[in-house]
Amino acid sequence: MTSTFRYLPDTEEDQKEMLSFLNMASIDELFSDMPESIRLDGELSIPKAKSEPGLWKELQKLARRNMTASELPTFLGAGIYDHYIPSVVHHMISRSEFYTAYTPYQPEISQGELQAIFEFQTMVCELTGMDAANASMYDGFTALAEAASLAAAYTKRSKFIVSQAVHPEARTILNTTAAGPGYTAEEAILAGDITDLDALKQKMDSDTAAVIVQYPNFFGSIEDLKEINEIAKKQGAFLVVSANPLALGLLQPPGRLGADIVVGDMQPLGIPMAFGGPSCGYFAVTKKLMRKIPGRIVGQTTDEKGNRGFVLTLQAREQHIRRDKATSNICSNQALNALASAVCMTALGKTGLREMARLNFEKADYAAELFKQKGFPVLNNAPFFNEFIIELPRAAEDTQSRLIEHGFIGGFSLDSDYGQPNQMLVAVTEQRTKTEIDQFIEVMEGMGR
Secondary structure, eight states: OOOOOSSOOOOHHHHHHHHHHTTOSOHHHHTTTSOGGGSOOSOOSSOOOOOHHHHHHHHHHHHTTOOOTTTSOBOOOTTOOOOOOOHHHHHHHTSHHHHTOOOOOOGGGOHHHHHHHHHHHHHHHHHHTOSEEOSOBSOHHHHHHHHHHHHHHHHTOOEEEEETTSOHHHHHHHHHHHHTTTOEEEEEOEETTEEOHHHHHHHOOTTEEEEEEEESOTTSBOOOHHHHHHHHHHTTOEEEEEEOTTGGGTSOOGGGGTOSEEEEEOTTTTOOOGGGOOOOEEEEEOGGGGGGOSSOEEEEEEOTTSOEEEEEESOOGGGTSOGGGOSOSOOOOOHHHHHHHHHHHHHHHHHHHHHHHHHHHHHHHHHHHHHHHTTOOBOOOSOBSSEEEEEOSSOHHHHHHHHHHTTOBOOEEEHHHHSEEEEEEEEOOTTSOHHHHHHHHHHHHHHHO
């Protein structure tokens, strides 16, 4: 009889057979080496097991309680965005030769996977204006922390200056990572919605390894990378930029503005929101830093017959073997999600990606102007991409709850991270129609009254 289970069940017969093989009479005997004091005395306080069909119905019932972006128009961004994903992306990453591939140590049988990663690296370099990119990282936040570590190791300095307009969660991870080797991360205050350049200059000194900014920043505003780079370079510090890859279809690449390291999250290009992850980080550097890059790089070569081929290259073996000498704890990558981004960028093409970025910019601008007309102050003074801050007459968290009742997922409250309970960060992507934007602001206006 064919089993209908989605897993291999551990039946009572199986347990008896295993215990018999071990010459044991009970499962308690199996754990007899563990002291009684640390063993559970009694039953776990959990419901009794259901049948698989019963459990499936229960999970579906719970899932229907969620309010998702597939059901409601969402204006929530803050790092994870609702973007168009070409249908070919899912078809490609669902192929078994890709979704089962992990580590392409044997290049002779991994050419497809290696080429896919190589194309991903190439497109990241084209977007960022950098010389080399690695084969992806876990996400944009950990990539930023790795960039700081690289800057400290290369410059032999121990201080970073990170803008308060960098994503709050990225700054938290940066501080956590820096605590191990003893780096310090000082925050540069804001002048409204962008980094205060005068305050940044005052913080700079000869021990500054890098200045870290986001582009566009957490509030959607576009920082002056050229000016920030000049401030950094006067003290011999690196410029590290965390950049939205979709925005780079419209904005000047950070590499052309002096950035030494450019990192970010590929989620806007081909990776679904999926309740916050998993995602894929990218990491791009100038040529002088190529041998210091964490993780792995796929390189192009030729075989003995002159045919093009792909191999892992410039990979520090310390990351695998001599761990005490490693400069990074990264020895893996997010190959499947990197493939999703590569397929997405290929499907969109240069023209499509630029058009998608333009729609984000124009739709956000339209929404911001309409908010102003309806009496909601827009607090961004600098040009912004697809996010902006509005001032509300009541707490943003209360507004979010009421918006759900009206069929909308609202923006992000700036209360917990910036102490501004009445400010909301609103994201408007190419997915939002004019009708959705108009209705959203009409509901907001009615709530304001």
